[in-house]
Amino acid sequence: MxxxxxxxxxxxxxxxxxxxxxxxxxxxxxxxxxxxxxxxxxxxxxxxxxxxxxxxxxxxxxxxxxxxxxxxxxxxxxxxxxxxxxxxxxxxxxxxxxxxxxxxxxxxxxxWGEFACGAAKDVEHMVCVTVGTGIGGGVVIGGELLRGAHGVAAELGHMRVVPGGHRCGCGARGCLEQYASGRALVREGRAQAESGSLAAAQMMSVCGITDPAELDGPMITKAAAAGDPCAVELLDDLGRWLGEGLASFATLFDPSTIVIGGGVSAAKELLLKSAQVAFDKNLPARANRPHPTIVMAELGNDAxxxxxxxxxRRPVAADPEPHAAAAPAATTPSALPGVDEEKAR
Structure with a gap:
């Protein structure tokens, strides 16, 4: 096509x-x-x-x-x-x-854009996490997009990381999106500014604002790039939460590559460094398993x-036939009741 x-x-x-x-x-x-x-x-x-x-x-x-x-x-x-x-x-x-x-x-x-034409175009198993106002993502396993039984799989931002934590827009509490997204970054930045923190006041001065309500994610990222300590700490915290989430994704899906995209990824190394540290610390059996490569997305808003x-260009796969009822047990002594003989081999 x-x-x-x-x-x-x-x-x-x-x-x-x-x-x-x-x-x-x-x-x-x-x-x-x-x-x-x-x-x-x-x-x-x-x-x-x-x-x-x-x-x-x-x-x-x-x-x-x-x-x-x-x-x-x-x-x-x-x-x-x-x-x-x-x-x-x-x-x-x-x-x-x-x-x-x-x-x-x-x-x-x-x-899929990053998988087909971007940062993961040379791999078969990948997880892409988009860190913007919220957190989105997608998973490709063996070259196929993971969609689930009903088409709604891979809602990565709604994995619960803090039971009873911040209320999420999905209705649950403690979703990763509430701790590792642009929304979370702004919430924490404004909270520090409203508390009267001198460090946050300095950050707002760098951003050229006086009202905490005016603070947004790009301002914090720009201030961090300029070396402001409060902004750097905010992005470091965000990266830690993100890295912990990535460790869970690696455990679930065993990708060879994890791609980080979305607006917050503009922070690049300011975000990736702390995310990598948290990922390495929290990956189960980390000394005895291959680690995926964590890279930044390449396609930006065009992905x-x-x-x-x-x-x-790809045909929609037909829905699989429902599982057939188990065949009657074979009469041979070695057969197991209710188990298809061919599948048991």
Whole structure:
């Protein structure tokens, strides 16, 4: 398959691009996201894609959407920041554009972009963690995107790390997202500033602000890059939480590479150094197992577009047949009741 379109649907902006097989983005189109209206959001997606299709021979469209996406990669079951509830987005867009359409979770799409064309393009087993306002991610095992039985696997930011901890937007308490995300970084920075900490006051002076409510993640990152001690400590704490989470991901999935992306990754070594230390400290049986390589993402904000476009080239796997009932026990003395003889070999 030649050219495909990748569309990254965010809470405020829809970004689309025509993508070649090697991951190169040609023409682009953008629309605002009318987040409160299902119909208007679908129309904006179609308008952006139609603008590109008008000038390019496009064979399929891939859409990366925040939320739970069904196993057939067509229906958005739930979206936290958009009005989608059991929304047949793929079919709606396909009916308008008259080309095949695949829908995927946006973090999965970004992870696949890094796997297919970015920092993990030479490996078969990888975990991608996007550290932005929240934490997203995706997992590729043996060259296949891990989606789970219902299409909602790899919600990495919602692994619980502190029982009874901070309330998360998902409704649970103590999710990793509440300790290792941009939101957590800002919360802790503002808390220090509001406490009257002299170190935090110095950090705010470096940021050029006086009101703690004005403090944001990029300001803290910039101050840390300038060597401000309070900002450096905040990023160090964030990296420690992230490294502990990465150790758990490595234990669960045994990847050869862990890719860190998202807006907070702009801190680079300020974040990666402490994350690596915490990872090494918390990895179970660390002296007796191979360690994955931890690297920074390469594709930036284009990862979702590239990943969605590449996934559109790949056929949707048919749902597996339900497990057959166990065959009757064989009459030979060695047979075990209820166990299929071929599987037992």
């Amino acid at each position: 030649g050219l495909t379109i990748g569309i990254d649907v965010g809470g405020t902006k829809i970004a689309a691009g025509v993508v070649s097989r090697d991951g190169t983005i040609g023409a682009r189109a953008h629309r605002d996201t009318p987040a409160g209206s299902v119909d208007e959001t679908a129309k904006a997606i179609c308008d952006a894609a139609a603008e590109l299709i008008a000038d390019h021979d496009v064979e399929a469209v891939g859409i990366g959407a925040a939320g739970f996406v069904s196993s057939d990669r067509s229906t958005v079951l739930f979206a936290p920041n958009l009005a989608w509830r059991d929304e047949p987005l793929g079919q709606r867009v396909a009916d308008v554009l008259k080309v095949p359409v695949v829908v995927e979770n946006d973090a999965n799409a970004a992870a 979702g577009i590239i990943g969605a476009a590449d996934l559109a």
